[in-house]
Amino acid sequence: MRALSASDLLQIWEHGRGKTPIEQALAILGFASPHVPAADLWQLTIGQRDACLLYLRELTFGAQLKGLANCPACGDRLELAFDAHDLRGQAAPSLDFETMKPIPTESSFKLDDYELSFRLPTSADLRALIMQTDMSQAQRGLLEACLTSVKKDRETIPVNSLPAEVANAIVEKMGQVDPLADLTLLAICPACGHTWRIVFDIVSYFWDEIQAWAGRLMREVHVLASAYGWREADILAMSAWRRQRYLEMVGT
Ligand SMILES: [Zn+2]
Incomplete structure (x- = not known):
């Protein structure tokens, strides 16, 4: 550079x-x-x-x-x-x-009965959400793009069935893995x-x-x-x- x-x-x-x-x-x-x-x-x-x-x-x-x-x-x-x-x-x-x-491409963590794996959001992910005016829908869209595995009691479940507190915990975790993002x-x-x-x-x-x-x-x-x-x-x-x-x- x-x-x-x-x-x-x-x-x-x-x-x-x-x-x-x-x-x-x-x-x-x-x-x-x-x-x-x-x-x-x-x-x-x-x-x-x-x-x-x-x-x-x-x-x-x-x-x-x-x-x-x-x-x-x-x-x-x-x-x-x-x-x-x-x-x-x-x-x-x-x-x-x-x-x-590169920052580790995938991170995993457990929260109560959930086992979650995600990759970090990129500019390309954010660009895909740019038309989204509703913040909670934008957060859902980002999670759908970045969550690579979502399991509850060892069963794979859809991203949109995650409760809000789990979704918020994932976003917080993403911030910890990529601290300069914030x-x-x-x-x-x-x-x-x-x-x-x-x-x-x-x-x-x-x-x-x-x-x-x-x-x-x-x-x-x-x-x-x-x-x-x-x-x-x-x-x-x-x-x-x-x-x-x-x-x-x-x-x-
Ligand atoms: Zn003052």
Whole structure:
């Protein structure tokens, strides 16, 4: 995986705008890994996909992440600063597609009289559910796709006969096996000392940054192309430092 170039950022913005977050996540990874077949990227588990996005974000814009949150206890606005390394944790060494070890494809566990085996959800599974607006039906659809064996008292039973508490337990178990699928941060309010967990969505965070950068890059291309008559590709191929020096000379 390589850092995204200025030209990548513009192309990702162009191809991903108006798409769903799942498609945007895959478009970003596709540009960073042109030699990996798209079908393979769709088969990454959500945790693997998000770990790759975090790593790519670090390569492209650095490890420092920032955000804003409101304290649920006192309402104070606080600035959050955290590190992509901390979020990725143990996933760091095995992040590149070439060297990435797949998470065990199947896990099994027992719950009361039930014996359950499942594989982890992938982006392809989530894409299949995208039209589903009812959350409980979406959860059922995901379980039907990912449960490889469902037995009660050693007899195979249909997925739709599982009680809700068993279904919820399976989803929770999936989260434990693929912990990066659900990134959370511990926040501490400096005003009142309240601590709570915040869900961090790397897809929307990275996408917003890419949009902002791409918009800024287009304005820079516009100014330099208007002033010097240079081609878009040549302006994008320059280092950011060099583009800034020329922009200063043009007087912007
Ligand atoms: Zn507070």
